Amino acid sequence: MFNNLGTWRSLGGKNILPIFAWQLNTDPNIKANEILIRVTDVHLESANYKQIYNECGGNLDRIKESVSLIINSRGKLHNPHTETGGLISGVIKEIGNCHSQRGTFSVGDEVLILTSATTIPLKIDNINSFDLVYGHMEVEGHAILFDHFSMTKKPSNLPIKLLMLAFEESSSVHHTNLLSKDKEKVLVLGSDPVTTMLYGASIRESMGENGTLVAAIQDNGDKFKKHLHKCEDLLLSVFDYVHTLNLADPVSSADTLIADYSSFPITVNSADVLGAESVSVLCTENKGVIFTSSLLNNYHYALFLAEAVKKEFQMLCADGYAENYDSFMFSLLEKWGNKIETLSTKMADLSNEINASTKLLSSNDGSINSFDSHELVSSSMGLVFNDKNVQKLVEQVLKVAKYECPVLILGETGVGKERFARIIHSYCSRKYQPFIKINCAAISPSLMESEFFGYDGGAFTGAHREGKKGFFELANNGTLLLDEVSELPLEMQAKLLRVLQDGEFYRVGGEVSVKSDVRILAASNKNLKTLVEEGSFREDLYYRLAVYIINIPPLRKRPSDIPLLVDHFMNIYREMYRSNVSMSEGALLLLSKYSWPGNIRELDNVIHRLIINAKSNTIDRDDVSLELFNDEDNITIDTSLILDKEPPSYREYFETQEREFFRSYLEKYKSTRKAAEAMGIAQSQFMRKKKKYNL
Numbered sequence: 001m002f003n004n005l006g007t008w009r010s011l012g013g014k015n016i017l018p019i020f021a022w023q024l025n026t027d028p029n030i031k032a033n034e035i036l037i038r039v040t041d042v043h044l045e046s047a048n049y050k051q052i053y054n055e056c057g058g059n060l061d062r063i064k065e066s067v068s069l070i071i072n073s074r075g076k077l078h079n080p081h082t083e084t085g086g087l088i089s090g091v092i093k094e095i096g097n098c099h100s101q102r103g104t105f106s107v108g109d110e111v112l113i114l115t116s117a118t119t120i121p122l123k124i125d126n127i128n129s130f131d132l133v134y135g136h137m138e139v140e141g142h143a144i145l146f147d148h149f150s151m152t153k154k155p156s157n158l159p160i161k162l163l164m165l166a167f168e169e170s171s172s173v174h175h176t177n178l179l180s181k182d183k184e185k186v187l188v189l190g191s192d193p194v195t196t197m198l199y200g201a202s203i204r205e206s207m208g209e210n211g212t213l214v215a216a217i218q219d220n221g222d223k224f225k226k227h228l229h230k231c232e233d234l235l236l237s238v239f240d241y242v243h244t245l246n247l248a249d250p251v252s253s254a255d256t257l258i259a260d261y262s263s264f265p266i267t268v269n270s271a272d273v274l275g276a277e278s279v280s281v282l283c284t285e286n287k288g289v290i291f292t293s294s295l296l297n298n299y300h301y302a303l304f305l306a307e308a309v310k311k312e313f314q315m316l317c318a319d320g321y322a323e324n325y326d327s328f329m330f331s332l333l334e335k336w337g338n339k340i341e342t343l344s345t346k347m348a349d350l351s352n353e354i355n356a357s358t359k360l361l362s363s364n365d366g367s368i369n370s371f372d373s374h375e376l377v378s379s380s381m382g383l384v385f386n387d388k389n390v391q392k393l394v395e396q397v398l399k400v401a402k403y404e405c406p407v408l409i410l411g412e413t414g415v416g417k418e419r420f421a422r423i424i425h426s427y428c429s430r431k432y433q434p435f436i437k438i439n440c441a442a443i444s445p446s447l448m449e450s451e452f453f454g455y456d457g458g459a460f461t462g463a464h465r466e467g468k469k470g471f472f473e474l475a476n477n478g479t480l481l482l483d484e485v486s487e488l489p490l491e492m493q494a495k496l497l498r499v500l501q502d503g504e505f506y507r508v509g510g511e512v513s514v515k516s517d518v519r520i521l522a523a524s525n526k527n528l529k530t531l532v533e534e535g536s537f538r539e540d541l542y543y544r545l546a547v548y549i550i551n552i553p554p555l556r557k558r559p560s561d562i563p564l565l566v567d568h569f570m571n572i573y574r575e576m577y578r579s580n581v582s583m584s585e586g587a588l589l590l591l592s593k594y595s596w597p598g599n600i601r602e603l604d605n606v607i608h609r610l611i612i613n614a615k616s617n618t619i620d621r622d623d624v625s626l627e628l629f630n631d632e633d634n635i636t637i638d639t640s641l642i643l644d645k646e647p648p649s650y651r652e653y654f655e656t657q658e659r660e661f662f663r664s665y666l667e668k669y670k671s672t673r674k675a676a677e678a679m680g681i682a683q684s685q686f687m688r689k690k691k692k693y694n695l
Helices: 046-055 060-074 160-167 172-179 193-207 222-230 250-261 276-283 299-308 325-357 388-401 417-426 448-453 490-502 528-534 539-545 559-577 585-593 599-613 621-629 632-640 650-669 672-679 683-692
Strands: 035-044 086-095 110-113 122-131 136-145 151-153 185-190 212-218 241-245 264-269 284-292 314-317 360-362 368-371 407-410 435-439 479-483 504-506 513-515 519-524 548-551
Touching: 035 046, 035 122, 035 160, 046 060, 060 122, 086 136, 086 160, 110 160, 122 435, 136 160, 160 325, 172 193, 172 284, 172 325, 185 193, 185 250, 185 276, 193 212, 193 325, 212 250, 222 241, 222 325, 241 250, 250 276, 264 276, 276 284, 276 299, 299 314, 388 417, 388 548, 407 417, 417 435, 417 479, 417 519, 448 490, 490 504, 490 539, 528 539, 559 585, 559 599, 585 621, 599 621, 621 650, 650 672, 650 683, 672 683
Parallel strands: 185 212, 185 264, 212 241, 264 284, 284 314, 407 519, 407 548, 435 479, 479 519
Antiparallel strands: 035 086, 035 136, 086 110, 110 151, 122 136, 360 368, 504 513
């Protein structure tokens, strides 16, 4: 009877429903009652996304790693901390012969899956882009749908991000529409203005223009209120009145609302705030209806408070499924979607502004005016610095971000070239579009053209039947980062130049040109001008890419930032491993004087290893010396000097230390040129020391 529930894909036991299984089988070889989906988009449910975002400190790379780890270790999108997932969308790749919806859907249909991803076998091969505003990923992967799963064909006239944001609320939006029919007054509580407006639009459609619709949105501070005020026209196109209240203080919030409107026959609580459930009880009239739509609402608190105030309610929880609710949502979004999307964009600007303002203070015209040195870490930008030159560099980056010109980012390995590229993308007009990074050195020359430009089905042996999009198509309307661009073969440089000049390209095996609208950023740890002179890089391509050049200084030229970065990485790994390890002053001093040839990436790795290898609660100078120089002698040198009958003179002590210092560099880097470069001194100076100490 229940063969269509997919229990055979639950690993670790027999007859376990997929929702309860820790791990699911994602084998793409489907059974007769299954459907195989080529997944293109994944939307994270709000509670799931908030937990991951906070855990990762807003760091994009860590967020992507965390999401990938959850999906690919569990075989489904099911966050074990929040027990929530999200939604997926994609293209039907194969339909089992016995699937009940075989006549309704066909191979090639673009579909939105209405079933929670917590119960869908899912494997992600690649995350191509991640939208930090929507919690939305563009991906490559596959999913398996069981016979009873609900899905709908994706309408071509509605953007996928808006669709998935709206359908995250499942059929709750539809239910509130039915509840509000012909009602004179309704209260909507919300913590997110966009979701609040979605519920408001649904209710307005039902109650008509004559009813009074009130919104109470969680107060998230002065900057939030100021920005929300700029969006008031959008909210007032749905609501009659909009209040910004601290819902975590239910008594004060309820006093304000009751004083203005008395009580409400219906309250819809979509707020993810502890205290909002109490506001709904206090503001709803006796024998009224309370609908709690958020999975984070504390439903039991509302029940206890209702008993305490002697009120009788019809209490309803979030709905998962209702027949034909997808048609209702499509109709609602066709009418209100533009306004909801505009509100979402404006609130995203606020999010960026709040995150950026912890790092930079802007003048009225939007130009960078001054630097807030008290806030050294910006979670949105992922930068840690106090160096004045880096401050100027950030101002330069934010300035060029506004313009659509190509940017060439130069700097040694490990200085953070990709980080600066992402900042440019985040502050340009394409920030809501894909950001695609290509590591030019990691692609085989024989595959490079198909990876860049894609291919049509049957273009070569082993090609997918439906073809494949290349990086330029994946990044369309967004930003394309050509990392290690110096490693492109000359033949590929010519093809890239043609695309940049013409704005179009042909897929491998294709006969129809594909338009391309991307912003190009390029990064290199080599001097491209020198490569041009040597004939290994095209001069015309260089000038196409180098419209604006950004040079990122190495870590050895910003020593004041080293203690800040050490503290930053210490905090990350202490939290990761639940450790209370600290760093001694001597250890920090040695780290600050080291030249860091691998720059920030090397420092990150060293701190990571020091935390892992810590033998006590304090990392001392000897621990750092062993890690940096891999030399046991370095650890014992100080004590060996005083084991003899007489302590050494100052000069003897200094020269012994200096000899060991130069010896360790020479042993590590094998040549005087590399060792001198790592120490930040001239090779001739190193040679003199080598001769002096007979190294």
